[in-house]
Amino acid sequence: MGKGDRTKNTKVTDDARAANPIGKRLRQLRKEHDWTLAEVASRTGISVGTLSKLEHGKTDLNFSSVNKLANGLGLPVTDLTNPASSLQGRRAITIGGQGVMFEASDMSYEVLCSDVANHRQGYMKVVVKSHAFDPDLPWHQHKGQEFLYVLSGRLELHTELYQPVQLKAGDSILFDSSMGHHYVSLGRKDAEILISMSLEGYRNVSDALES
Amino acid sequence: MGKGDRTKNTKVTDDARAANPIGKRLRQLRKEHDWTLAEVASRTGISVGTLSKLEHGKTDLNFSSVNKLANGLGLPVTDLTNPASSLQGRRAITIGGQGVMFEASDMSYEVLCSDVANHRQGYMKVVVKSHAFDPDLPWHQHKGQEFLYVLSGRLELHTELYQPVQLKAGDSILFDSSMGHHYVSLGRKDAEILISMSLEGYRNVSDALES
DNA sequence: CACGCATTTTTCGAAAACGAAATAACCGAT
């Protein structure tokens, strides 16, 4: 019963395909929730037959079908394709003050935990050196969102679309960083803040900052 | 020039397809980086012809091809499909102590900036009430990664795969949170930490914590 | 403007993927 005897009576229909994990993932999800193929079919707009073939690795999926599936099931696409793609036990530790330093005219950056590659999010501790808003400076701007937590001092955040906001130690803000923004320290102390920014579309933090 | 006059001389080859944004995104990326189709082809393993057709909306992509493209270009798939999906100028502010509180036996959570929906990342300030490691307690575990910054006190992080680590105020760690983990405060003060965790596959922070 | 040379677009069979319908497997209840 070698795999060589491909009686080509119909199509090739070897089980040899089955490389992609979506099929297994779908079966898993169906068992978990006790869905029938017909239910999934009606929710996703993909035919029952195709779904069955998918689960058995007898067909791959069109990209548009993958999207239909993800949407119909209410999951992000990556959830179908990387059920556990992320490496299992990575970690990176940065002792305070030992991150990768990075100086700009108005800010000092300390990039934290930067030695984990392929991460979606960047983290840094920033000291805001500027104490006055200069309207001539170009906005800071990068794709995605930015989260900011004030560690010490008082901060004024200027943005393109809102009035400036004042934040004190312990306050936090989350905003779309494609909206231009600028930081200013209030009082005589430089404000210290912790930033978490999305890195989607960038290779690393400095790429994002330079964009 | 109605759309009815499909002279079926070859294939249908209507330009009517072009629904998916990947083609435009690819062209954009190519212009930015001055890549030729041949370069992209060799990096992704997709033929030049197919790439050309893709950019002109004359074909869609197989899912496996979408992956080849994303990998070859070093981008996550979502970056090809949602070039600028994020809303443009949203923001959420949380004054210190005014976040959404959440009590557990060993920790107090304050979820920050939770009123922005559809975000990939969750943020919270946590007070670690437990002062001893209980090996009988089930691990905390959720998909994705978790970043942790120690605001005050001293923290011991226990994980499934590593020896416990001790962190003091100002230290930070990034780790794969599918690896079981537990926090313990050292000394007599409760440690305060800031956490940023990926929410991919979850609807919100509490879904992720309960998983 | 004719000639290379690089790049893009189109053409054209072969190989997949698709849905509808036919077939098969499963499973309580008679």
Next chain:
DNA sequence: ATCGGTTATTTCGTTTTCGAAAAATGCGTG
């Protein structure tokens, strides 16, 4: 066992995607 109904799998013809090669477009140079 033998029905009925539900669920899963396979078959089959149509539509779509693929790569290789051919044709077309650009573009600097002699």
